[in-house]
Amino acid sequence: MFSHKSLLLLSVFSLASHSLALPFEQRGFWDFGIDGDGGGSMTVMMRDEEEGSAVEELPPPDFHVCPFGCHCQLRVVQCSDLGLTEVPKNIPSDTKLLDLQNNRISELKENDFKGLSNLYALSLVNNKISKVHPRAFTPMRHLQKLYFSRNLLTAVPKNLPPSLVELRIHDNNIKKVPAGAFAGLSKMNCIEMGGNPIQNSGFEPGAFKGLKLNYLRISEAKLTGVPKDFPETLHELHLDNNKIQAIELEDLRRYKQLYRLGLGYNDIRNIENGSLSFVPNLRELHLENNRLTRVPKGLPDMKYLQVVYLHSNNISQVSIDDFCPRSFGVKRSFYNGISLYSNPVQYWEVQPATFRCVSDRMSIHFGNYKK
Template identity: 70%
Template structure:
């Protein structure tokens, strides 16, 4: 027992010293070489067991990086190339919009300006919605990258002029409820694909539409309602199928006003101050199907309606009509009119409806299609 408590001999001490020395010399300090160092107990050069099915060599530290991905702008919703950034209180167009975006919705924000590079790289954009912002300025080159844009909705803003250099691919432009007073001659140059323009709710007068402003356009639909027009604008596209001029200050329909619109099938002239419709002025629209003349000041049924073979709907309510003749709507004889009327509205006129002859509506599909009513001053 005493021998156990004896201190080590000098030879033993020397041996222990040498062992500690060699061990300390071979132990290298820890060096982090990658993320994997924190998940491996034995360092980055750990070998896997044979038969485990995993690599047995050293873990590589130069793995290829992931390809860059377009991220959705903060606060927006991105799904299937649709980027929705509406109702976010944005004051400018977000950065880093995915390059493959097809529809960009920025309505109901506080955007004040569209700068030159705000839409840079969006070469696949099909529709851009900027409705209900505070946009008053658009850079002349802002739309240059949008070579596939077909629909531009920029209504309810503070624009004082139609944007310049619109994409030639544009099909539909909705720019109503702005502050536009002028339609320059060259603003629509080159827009051969344009089909629809909605520009009502602007303080636009007849003199603000320069001659030739719509030259080259093949529009099917045009609305200039709630403006300051005192007459039917001249030189509108002759290709028009629909023309809406309601809620203006038009006072008369003269002979030459509609002479070039032979393709019209819907004409909206409601809520004006029309008192006179010249005889024969409607005869230039042989394909007309709907005629809206409600809320005007006409005192009789417009002349020429019996000769319109395809006319189906006539709105004449809220006028000053005092008499309806037996041949005011239907032609004399059979085979002249191609289709029967689906609707004739005459209510809110000072006409004694009980005095109107039943034969007056002989070319109407059903008696329910006739809307009369008591006149109340």
């Protein structure tokens, strides 16, 4: 008969033998369910599954299919540089940003963006798009940024989303902007449409009606003068790289809120006296690479003007009152940039007092003139 000590030693030995057993080796799928009760729990689970009382059928996992070749992450779908000839299918409905640039897409069909009501930004830059269905953008109720540059468009797409804030359609083949081209786009803030062969006559009266733009760029076009029918709300107007020959008295009358005016790289020979008085809030004026022979009149009266680009013109003389007013206190913002290099002006002959309203001498840029 075993004593109490013998029984205790036997129990300890039994536990030790279990602890020294070989590591668990899975031999089948259900091995993970076998526990220390000899498989009783697994038996109960299998019996309950047969009776339909313990285990319910789970729904399939919720995941989105990413279009073949694209990268999908955090509601951003990138399908650029894939040689696509059409908008891919199965784009997740929660997509916020869709990148389709640098492909070979030639047409936008009616249902290409079906279900993409959450889209915020769409990039179609550098494709071959020449045809857009009138209802292609209908599903996009929240689209704010549309990048359509470097395509083959011959007209502004119709029925753009009313939610649109920014539109970039430069480097296309648009020659005409008809009346009502931007109708219903009351939230539009920025339009970039340079690089299109648009002439002044290409803008029909009312083309920008209803818009309250802050920024407009029509550079590298075929403008011969400043159009007079742009939105009067503009803070920035860029018309560089055109064929504008002069600024007439009435050209800027409509744009009283301008902060920045870009007229560089034109053929401007003359700016009529009094023209700049219509833009009293101007901060920055670009007139570089033109054919001016003198500093424009009216600069001393512009209280907030800080930057003037006049380099690469034909200015041969700078007078003492060309930039600064005679009366003290008239100029509220001192100049922090005046460029006069690449002009036939003898800078050593310019009186120091000419720049009395400049914040720092380093703000004046002269240079050697070589013709």
